[in-house]
Amino acid sequence: MCGIVGLHLRDPALHPRLGELLTGMLCEMQDRGADSAGVAVHGDPRWSPAGHVTVSFVPEASATGLGSGTTDAEAVAALTAALGSPVEVVDAGPTLVAHVPAEVGTDALVAAVRATYPDGLVAGFGTDLAVLKGVGHPRDLAAAYGLPAAQGWQGVGHTRMATESAVTPGGCHPYAVGPDQCLVHNGSFANHASVRRELRAAGVEFDSENDTEVGARFVADRLAAGYDVATALKELTTTFDGFYTLLVADRDSFAVVRDAIACKPAVVAEHDDWVAVASEYRALVGLPGIAQARIFEPEPERIYAWTR
């Protein structure tokens, strides 16, 4: 099954409540699968402080605990040595979030993380984005991440019932493979092996055998080529075969698309102060002003996108 949730806050007064609201949404979807759960948050001042670039990573990609297996002090020392300049690290349970001044650059920090943790997983990177992944129950993981205290303008989450690949942090959504981008998926892609082969032939590298990662790499590839999110998703609908409700976000936009058959659920609630998406309505019940929101089910193969 899997459950997906997303919240795009239009009213800055709600930004301090992003993590609290997203935690409630994510935990309500635990019945749809609880073998792992991940979140991506845009704009948390602790994880991704202004003027810095951020890389989220799991030091040991096969880890299944609620901790990262290393301390933030150890990570600071190792990454500072690898980079040759100071690195700050925030402990977020199974995931660590490193940041450096923006002028150092994302590529340099990603390279330092990969060199320091060759068996690790880079979960996400960019100027505003933290991506937290782990294995376990969404309730335990939300606490381990420190999600209830998170702030920001946008967040997506996913609670997983694995079907297409192993239960590891690498199989945990969101997939955040381009700068400040992330994607969550409910469903399964049937032709992911073929699309992965084509992307590999074009030079794209993969972290896992997961079907959703192929979708995320495809979208990132198109965005890198200059497409906007809506156009990239339109091409995805004609390239991918299978079942999907996808929620795709980057630092400025938030988009939903369902496959032509539309058997995977999605409910959108649009309010003056926010836009929210979830697999089921009950995940939206706790949002402020839900009774005033316009609630609808996205139509198949239609791209719904919101920008800030």
Next chain:
Amino acid sequence: MDALTVPTREVDLATTPLRTLNALLQGREVTGETPLGADEGVTVVNPRGAHAVAVGLDAPRQVRVAGHVGYYAAGMNQRADVVIEGNAGVGVAENMMSGSVVVRGNVSQSAGATAHGGLLVVEGDAAARCGISMKGVDIVVGGSIGHMSAFMAQAGRLVVRGDAGEALGDSIYEARIYVRGEVASLGADCVAKEMRPEHLEELAALLKAAGFEDDDPAAYTRYGSARTLYHFHVDNASAY
């Protein structure tokens, strides 16, 4: 039965477990709860999108649900009259046998799936696969319906005051469909048919039962089976 004159009990799903509610509605004994009287109505508050609200009823009882519900609300209903004052998720009134289910808002996919009897009224829109494999239920939708509605519909009537999505009535048997608006496309073996007097009459009765008696039945088009796929013929192989 007039809703104002029957005794009504309020059940708050914020404090009462769903299983307790359904056991009460199904006439089963629940420790610590007084059984419902024979004609006692029930108002359910704080449904908060819960699944399987008011399922498996088999008594002539009035049930009002004050809010949005999740999947399979009022499923397998027999004899009860259930009103949902909100939206409903997947499979509302699935496999209903008799009675009625009225949804004041919109419904998700597979509304009234496989239902054998009774009346399902959706005052808003219904998503994909509305009336899939319907077997005798009457469904009246105030708005529009999504793709693949009335797929393999065997018996009953589906009335749509708005538009219908792609592949309406694919592989339909003997159900009758009435649509007032546009049909995006018809499924295999589904065709538009003449509105004869008996069809105008039955449509008027359905619209009246659903509270849309001001509609002009002549503004609707009837759709049904061309009956060319009932028996396998090799020339039709590509149509299956």
